[in-house]
Amino acid sequence: MLYIHQAVAISPQETFTNKLEVKEPSYEGIPRNLLRRMSKSVRMGIGASAPILRSISRPVSGIVIGTGNGGTADSYGFLQQMKEYGEEMLTPGSFAQSTSNAMASQLSMMDQNKSYNLTHVHRGLAFEMALLDVSLLSLEDNSAFYLLAGVDELSPSNYALDEMEGWYPPGTTAGEGAAAFLASGQPQDAMAAVRAVATLHSSDVKVLTEHLRKFLATHLPAGEGITCLVSGENGDARLYDYYKACESLMNRDTAVLQFKRLCGEYPTASAFALWLACHKLSESAGTQNYLIYNTYKGRQHSFILLTGTPH
Numbered sequence: 290m291l292y293i294h295q296a297v298a299i300s301p302q303e304t305f306t307n308k309l310e311v312k313e314p315s316y317e318g319i320p321r322n323l324l325r326r327m328s329k330s331v332r333m334g335i336g337a338s339a340p341i342l343r344s345i346s347r348p349v350s351g352i353v354i355g356t357g358n359g360g361t362a363d364s365y366g367f368l369q370q371m372k373e374y375g376e377e378m379l380t381p382g383s384f385a386q387s388t389s390n391a392m393a394s395q396l397s398m399m400d401q402n403k404s405y406n407l408t409h410v411h412r413g414l415a416f417e418m419a420l421l422d423v424s425l426l427s428l429e430d431n432s433a434f435y436l437l438a439g440v441d442e443l444s445p446s447n448y449a450l451d452e453m454e455g456w457y458p459p460g461t462t463a464g465e466g467a468a469a470f471l472a473s474g475q476p477q478d479a480m481a482a483v484r485a486v487a488t489l490h491s492s493d494v495k496v497l498t499e500h501l502r503k504f505l506a507t508h509l510p511a512g513e514g515i516t517c518l519v520s521g522e523n524g525d526a527r528l529y530d531y532y533k534a535c536e537s538l539m540n541r542d543t544a545v546l547q548f549k550r551l552c553g554e555y556p557t558a559s560a561f562a563l564w565l566a567c568h569k570l571s572e573s574a575g576t577q578n579y580l581i582y583n584t585y586k587g588r589q590h591s592f593i594l595l596t597g598t599p600h
Contacts, residue, residue, distance in 0.1 A: 464553015
């Protein structure tokens with residue numbers, strides 16, 4: 290199993306629009322001259338990750354980040370410059386910040402870390418691929434610690450594109466955020482343990498149901514049930530059947546927590562769900578199992594099975 294030792298999130302707070310935008314902290318400990326040049330997604334990713342890196346006495350053995358859109362605001366800005374200036378006299382800052390690996394590379398330079406460094410960009414499964422990557426790395430060396438993160442920003446460009454496709458109907462809220470974790474194969478002082486992660490590409494509800502049934506039968510210990518379903522249901526009626534199919538496999542006493550009411554909809558929202566579940570499990574007593582289920586646009590699905598650890 291993969292154990293989560295620390296979890297830090299930068300997430301949205303109250304709002305009166307259909308956008309949940311994060312409340313950015315003051316980013317203490319990050320040099321102001323570096324902070325001024327960072328895009329919002331890079332600021333959030335580093336802001337969530339830096340406290341973890343500062344809290345441990347040795348360098349992590351890898352930095353693994355998942356992002357669905359990367360720095361879309363800077364990407365759009367760079368394209369606008371290309372159009373406006375005829376591909377001449379372009380500033381390099383927007384281009385450098387627009388690359389999806391800008392967060393991981395800046396963290397590596399700030400921490401002077403020359404170990405494994407990778408960014409996964411798989412739309413709605415970017416964070417899950419990063420989580421699977423760290424899980425596999427921990428099997429090779431369970432004494433190693435890794436920084437794991439999921440980051441996405443809510444920029445005018447990607448919001449407009451999704452809105453034109455109809456992904457923000459009434460009752461659905463766009464979001465953004467960053468969540469970072471310190472993970473290893475060691476159970477000592479862990480907040481929670483990740484038992485298993487699975488992904489699925491399908492728009493068929495029956496295929497989804499059978500996939501989840503097999504996932505639970507394989508990874509949930511005999512005689513145990515799901516204490517809490519951390520559901521990505523976001524108010525979009527087109528996705529209702531997927532979440533109800535998942536709920537149909539739960540016990541009658543399984544609690545349902547809809548995490549996107551707190552963070553909104555974005556490609557790596559499951560990173561916020563993991564942060565939320567880890568803190569809930571760390572405060573709970575007894576054997577508890579949490580299942581995070583999320584779908585991105587009804588085509589990409591993921592399941593993350595978590596369990597509490599002895600305090």
